[in-house]
Every structure is written in structure tokens, then in C-alpha cells.
Amino acid sequence: MAIKKPKVAVFKFASCDGCQLSILDAEDELLIIANAVDIAFFPEASRRMLKGPYDISFVEGSITTPHDVEYIREVRKMSRVLVTIGACATAGGIQALRNWKDIKEFTQIVYAKPEYISALDRSLPISSYVHVDFELQGCPINKYQFIEVMSAFLHRRRPNVSSHSVCIECKTKGNICVLVDKGIPCLGPVTHAGCGALCPSYQRGCYGCYGPMESPNTQSLSKHFIRLGLTGQDVMLAFRGFNAYAEAFRKESDAHEK
Amino acid sequence: MTSRQPTLKLKSQQLNTLINVIKQRGYTPVGPVVREGSLIYDRLNSADELPRGWTDEQDAATFRLKRRSDNAYFGYNVGQHSWKQFLFLPKVKLFTSIKKGKTFEVIPNSPHEIVQNYAFIGVRPCDLQAIKVQDLVFNNGQFTDPLYKTIRKKNFIAVVNCTQAGGTCFCVSMSSGPRAYRGFDLAMTEVLSGDDHFFTVEVGSKSGAEVMSEIPHDIADQTQIETADKLVERAARQMGRSMDVKDIKEILYANLENKSWDDVANRCLTCANCVMVCPTCFCSTVEDITDVTGEHAERWRRWDSCFTMDFAKVFGGNFRPSSKGRYRQWMTHKLATWIDQFGTSGCVGCGRCITWCPVRIDITEEMRTIRSGAR
Numbered sequence: 001m002a003i004k005k006p007k008v009a010v011f012k013f014a015s016c017d018g019c020q021l022s023i024l025d026a027e028d029e030l031l032i033i034a035n036a037v038d039i040a041f042f043p044e045a046s047r048r049m050l051k052g053p054y055d056i057s058f059v060e061g062s063i064t065t066p067h068d069v070e071y072i073r074e075v076r077k078m079s080r081v082l083v084t085i086g087a088c089a090t091a092g093g094i095q096a097l098r099n100w101k102d103i104k105e106f107t108q109i110v111y112a113k114p115e116y117i118s119a120l121d122r123s124l125p126i127s128s129y130v131h132v133d134f135e136l137q138g139c140p141i142n143k144y145q146f147i148e149v150m151s152a153f154l155h156r157r158r159p160n161v162s163s164h165s166v167c168i169e170c171k172t173k174g175n176i177c178v179l180v181d182k183g184i185p186c187l188g189p190v191t192h193a194g195c196g197a198l199c200p201s202y203q204r205g206c207y208g209c210y211g212p213m214e215s216p217n218t219q220s221l222s223k224h225f226i227r228l229g230l231t232g233q234d235v236m237l238a239f240r241g242f243n244a245y246a247e248a249f250r251k252e253s254d255a256h257e258k
Numbered sequence: 259m260t261s262r263q264p265t266l267k268l269k270s271q272q273l274n275t276l277i278n279v280i281k282q283r284g285y286t287p288v289g290p291v292v293r294e295g296s297l298i299y300d301r302l303n304s305a306d307e308l309p310r311g312w313t314d315e316q317d318a319a320t321f322r323l324k325r326r327s328d329n330a331y332f333g334y335n336v337g338q339h340s341w342k343q344f345l346f347l348p349k350v351k352l353f354t355s356i357k358k359g360k361t362f363e364v365i366p367n368s369p370h371e372i373v374q375n376y377a378f379i380g381v382r383p384c385d386l387q388a389i390k391v392q393d394l395v396f397n398n399g400q401f402t403d404p405l406y407k408t409i410r411k412k413n414f415i416a417v418v419n420c421t422q423a424g425g426t427c428f429c430v431s432m433s434s435g436p437r438a439y440r441g442f443d444l445a446m447t448e449v450l451s452g453d454d455h456f457f458t459v460e461v462g463s464k465s466g467a468e469v470m471s472e473i474p475h476d477i478a479d480q481t482q483i484e485t486a487d488k489l490v491e492r493a494a495r496q497m498g499r500s501m502d503v504k505d506i507k508e509i510l511y512a513n514l515e516n517k518s519w520d521d522v523a524n525r526c527l528t529c530a531n532c533v534m535v536c537p538t539c540f541c542s543t544v545e546d547i548t549d550v551t552g553e554h555a556e557r558w559r560r561w562d563s564c565f566t567m568d569f570a571k572v573f574g575g576n577f578r579p580s581s582k583g584r585y586r587q588w589m590t591h592k593l594a595t596w597i598d599q600f601g602t603s604g605c606v607g608c609g610r611c612i613t614w615c616p617v618r619i620d621i622t623e624e625m626r627t628i629r630s631g632a633r
Contacts, residue, residue, distance in 0.1 A: 029550070036550040151550045160545045164530060164566040167616075171534030172348040172561055176296035176338050179616045181321050189529035189616050203294060214567040215528045215581055224319070224617045 006055035006154055009041035011075050013061025013068050014095055018140035019086035020044040020060055026143040052078030056153050062088040062123045069129055076130040081153050084126045087139035087242040091211050096123040096245035137192050139209040139242035145194055162193045163214040166206050169197040178205055185225050190216035211243035218252035232256040263461045267478040270455035274305035279472045280377045285414050289379035297323055297337035302379055316425040318618035332448050335424035336382055336608050340537035344376050345409050348561045355555040369408040377414035383435035384608040386417055388537030390441055394600045395540045414465055417445040421489035425498035426609030428622060434606040436493040447486040458486040499622045509629055510594040518627045523582035525617055530563035532611035538604050564588050
């Protein structure tokens with residue numbers, strides 16, 4: 001008799017679907033994954049949608065509407081393990097830029113019938129509403145890290161997802177520091193590893209797509225950016241990206257807002 | 259070698275012959291090259307690939323490559339890379355494990371499959387000292403890292419003594435340069451005077467003597483030796499930094515609660531760049547990975563740092579949660595506890611941690627602050 005395969009689900013909230021596409025992009029591994037687990041609910045990939053409970057649920061996207069709040073609580077109830085994936089689910093995403101503005105004003109300008117729009121005043125991470133077992137940061141997530149997290153939960157071990165700076169990835173690869181060697185502003189020292197130091201590997205500064213690292217000293221790095229000639233506005237914008245509402249980045253951008 | 263060998267003279271045109279002879283003897287030459295505008299250490303096919311005519315300007319948090327007015331082959335100091343990356347690999351698989359029914363089979367990774375016979379060309383005296391420091395860590399009789407030991411055993415080292423110092427250099431303070439006295443196969447000093455361009459060469463080993471016997475060379479005369487010596491002495495006077503090492507261990511031990519640690523913690527990014535670029539930092543972590551099926555597992559070792567949170571995480575908590583504690587750990591280990599542990603300082607004065615700290619934290623300055631406010 002075949003052993004019952006663990007049921008895996010992938011849910012989507014307010015997001016661009018890029019993290020789900022990263023999963024689908026794991027082409028070499030998808031067949032192995034499909035063999036090892038029962039992909040029970042993944043509307044982006046399959047019309048076959050099995051009911052919960054699920055052994056592992058991966059959640060993409062942020063919470064932006066009252067409906068989202070209800071739905072994420074349902075998802076939590078149906079899931080033994082809940083893992084959030086991507087900057088939206090872990091920090092509120094790029095759409096959290098509206099957290100600094102009045103959402104009602106936007107809906108008035110954009111929609112002919114703004115009364116049809118039911119939106120919360122802020123875009124928040126999943127962990128603001130329900131307990132999350134593991135957060136996988138990144139915009140978008142790294143497909144290999146996704147497989148690592150899934151394998152780790154399936155085999156009940158600790159995922160090897162380092163929360164140190166991107167600098168360690170650069171140095172391990174032998175990349176020469178763009179900040180020191182070229183004077184290019186780089187968020188690597190305050191940013192969570194995981195992308196494999198993608199931008200610095202191509203002589204670009206880090207944009208902070210993977211959100212804050214474990215102990216980010218954003219203030220010290222900002223001071224150095226100012227020394228390099230950036231304005232307070234530049235620094236504010238540097239921290240107000242895909243992970244703008246992650247606490248460390250939010251506080252730093254606020255400190256430079258005039 | 260017991261008997262003192264005469265200093266030899268190698269014409270600059272013969273530098274490529276040296277590299278060729280080294281290659282013919284089965285070594286993979288590695289040395290400084292310029293890639294994408296940066297100074298790195300990489301495979302070296304010929305002397306033409308050396309950063310000839312380049313120099314570097316270094317200060318806290320800046321490194322710039324500049325053109326020289328001459329054609330020196332080694333007219334720069336050390337870059338971000340160090341020889342550590344070839345001897346103590348940043349990432350290495352230790353073994354593979356395959357599930358066999360209810361048990362599993364372990365397939366070790368043989369060092370011999372990974373090891374290259376590296377010939378390091380252009381090792382600076384501070385970096386040679388760093389290699390000796392890591393020898394004490396990885397191959398000290400009591401503890402042996404088989405991979406490190408195997409790579410070192412097959413390692414050829416051609417030192418180039420420094421004839422100029424960089425803005426963050428302080429090897430004189432740490433007694434590790436600008437001249438190397440032992441522990442090399444060859445030690446060269448580059449001399450450029452007028453149209454004359456040559457290297458004085460000291461032979462430090464049997465392999466070094468064998469290599470030199472295959473290359474056309476002369477015996478250096480007294481004037482040539484003195485010219486080379488003067489250039490090295492000039493470098494010694496040019497140190498961009500200095501560190502007073504008198505009673506350094508006692509001072510650090512007596513100042514674990516000095517308030518200057520709070521100040522440096524405010525600036526420290528805990529990014530671990532200093533550790534990564536340090537040629538003696540030796541910490542690593544071990545990661546076990548499994549695939550989705552659970553049939554296949556691997557154990558990997560990779561560079562780690564006392565600046566990461568995971569480093570001091572144990573059951574029940576983290577015994578070094580603050581960045582203050584982590585910076586203090588790094589600096590106190592490097593300059594003080596290292597002496598108790600290995601009988602030598604962990605610092606060789608190469609200046610990398612000063613140049614490559616993104617926010618200009620300078621170990622010589624931090625030490626000065628502690629010393630001046632010492633209890």
C-alpha cells in the first residue's frame with residue numbers, strides 16, 4: 001500500500017504571483033516534488049483543488065481587505081504548518097507603500113464607484129493576523145530556498161535559510177564589494193541573504209529585495225550613504241522598496257522623510 | 259634549508275618563464291589579476307595577466323585601482339581576496355548520504371578529489387604570516403583539517419616582498435612584513451630603476467631551488483641586494499596605519515566593559531565583511547541538507563562568522579545577542595585570546611578589515627580608543 005503523501009497547498013493574497021511563478025520555475029525539481037507530495041491546492045498550477053486540512057500551506061501575498069482577514073484565518077485553521085513566502089506575505093509588499101497615504105483618497109481618484117472597494121487602510125504581512133511557522137523572505141523568493149524549506153518541513157528538520165547579510169554571500173562567491181571598490185550605494189549589509197547576491201554579482205548595488213537581515217543597522221549604513229553623497233530623499237527611497245513596511249526599513253525611511 | 263643560499267637575480271622578462279616552469283611542475287598558478295576593474299586572486303596563465311602598471315589607493319571603506327607611471331608587476335598591496343579562499347574553501351561538501359532501506363550509506367568526499375596543487379604567486383609577507391596562523395589553527399598536531407592539510411602540503415609559495423605600503427597597512431606593528439624571512443619557496447623583491455627591471459630572489463626550499471635551477475638567472479650583486487633592501491625599508495616607513503601591541507592582551511582583558519564597545523556597536527553593521535576578508539578568520543558552520551524525497555542527504559561546510567546570530571545560538575538562546583558583544587568577541591579574539599589559544603596574534607596587519615568595512619570601522623582606531631581610555 002502506498003504511503004500517504006503529505007498534502008501541500010499554495011494560497012495567494014495581495015501579490016503579483018511572482019513567488020508562485022518561482023515555484024513553477026523550479027522545472028527540474030517539479031516532477032520530483034509532485035512525486036513526493038500531493039499538490040492538493042495550487043490554483044496557479046492546477047484546477048484540481050482538494051479540500052483541507054493541509055500538511056503544509058505556503059502563503060503568498062499581503063492582507064489588504066476585510067475578506068483577506070477572514071480567509072487567512074480559515075487557511076490557518078486548515079494548515080498544520082503555515083509558511084509565508086515573499087515580500088508581500090512577510091512584510092506587506094510593494095503595495096504597502098500606500099500605508100503612508102490615505103487609501104480612501106486613492107479609491108476616489110481611481111475608481112468610478114469607490115463605494116464598491118472594500119480595502120483595509122494598510123497592507124500588512126500575514127503574521128499581523130495569524131501565527132506563521134516560517135517566513136521565507138525575498139521578492140521574489142529563491143526557488144531553491146523554497147525547495148529547501150519544503151524539504152526541511154517534510155523531513156522535520158531546520159531549514160538552512162541564513163538570515164545574515166548579503167555580504168556573506170558576496171564574499172563566499174568572491175564578489176568584490178561594490179560599495180568599497182566602486183562607491184556604489186548597496187543595501188547588502190542590512191539585507192537578508194537568499195538571492196545569492198544577484199545584483200552585486202553584476203556590479204550593481206543591492207536593492208534590499210530580501211528585506212531586513214537579522215540585526216540590521218540601517219542607521220549606520222544610511223550615514224555612510226550620506227557621506228557618499230546621497231541625499232536624505234535618496235536614502236528614504238532606497239529603503240522604501242518591496243520591503244518598505246518591514247520594521248527596520250520602515251523606521252529608516254521614516255527617519256529620512258522630510 | 260640549513261645553509262644560507264645566495265640571493266639570486268631574475269630579469270623581469272623571465273617572470274613568465276617562472277610561471278611556465280611552475281606550471282610544468284604540475285602546479286596551478288594563482289595570483290593577482292584585474293577583473294572588471296577590481297584586483298582579485300585567480301588562475302594565472304602567464305605573467306602578462308598580472309596587474310602590471312596598476313596600483314591601489316586604500317583607506318577606510320575605499321579601495322581604488324589607479325594607473326602607475328611605471329610598469330611594475332607588483333606595484334600594489336593586497337585586495338579584498340586572500341589566499342584563504344584556496345586553502346580554507348568558502349563552501350565544501352563533506353559527505354553524501356544515501357538511504358538504503360532502513361539504514362543509510364555515507365560516501366565521504368575525498369580531499370584528493372577537490373585539491374589542486376596551487377602555486378601562489380605574489381604572496382605578501384603579511385599574507386604569508388596569515389597562512390602560518392591558519393596552519394596553527396587547521397594543522398596543529400592536536401587538531402587536523404584533512405582538506406586544509408592536503409592542500410597546504412601540495413602548495414608552492416612565491417612571496418613578493420612589499421616595496422610600498424597601502425593606506426591601511428600596518429604589518430610593521432604586527433611584525434609580519436614588509437619582508438618575509440621564512441616559510442616560502444621563493445621570496446622576490448621587485449626592483450625598477452631606470453631601464454633596469456629585475457627581481458632579487460631568495461630561495462627558501464628545495465622546490466624553490468629546483469624551480470630556479472630551470473630558469474636563467476644570475477647571482478645578485480651587493481648593489482642590487484642593497485637597492486632591493488632600501489625599497490623594502492621604504493615600505494616599512496610608509497605604513498598607513500599602526501597599532502601599539504604592548505600589553506595588548508592584558509589591556510583588552512581588563513577592558514571588556516569599556517564604554518567604547520557601545521560606540522563601535524552603534525556603527526557596526528554586523529555584516530561580517532571584516533571576518534570574510536580577514537586572512538586568518540577560520541570559523542565555519544556545517545549544514546545538513548536533504549532533498550524532497552529524503553533519499554539523499556549532504557553535509558556541507560561553509561564560512562561563518564561570529565557576527566551572525568546563528569553562530570552563538572544554542573538550545574535555549576543566544577549567548578551573544580548584541581552587536582556590541584559580537585564586535586567585542588571578534589576584536590578581542592583576534593588581538594588577545596588568539597594569543598592564549600595559538601601562541602600568536604590573529605592579526606597580521608594586512609588592513610583588509612579596515613578597507614572593506616563598509617562603514618569605516620578601523621581596528622587600529624578602536625584599539626587606540628580602548629588603550630587611551632583603559633582602566
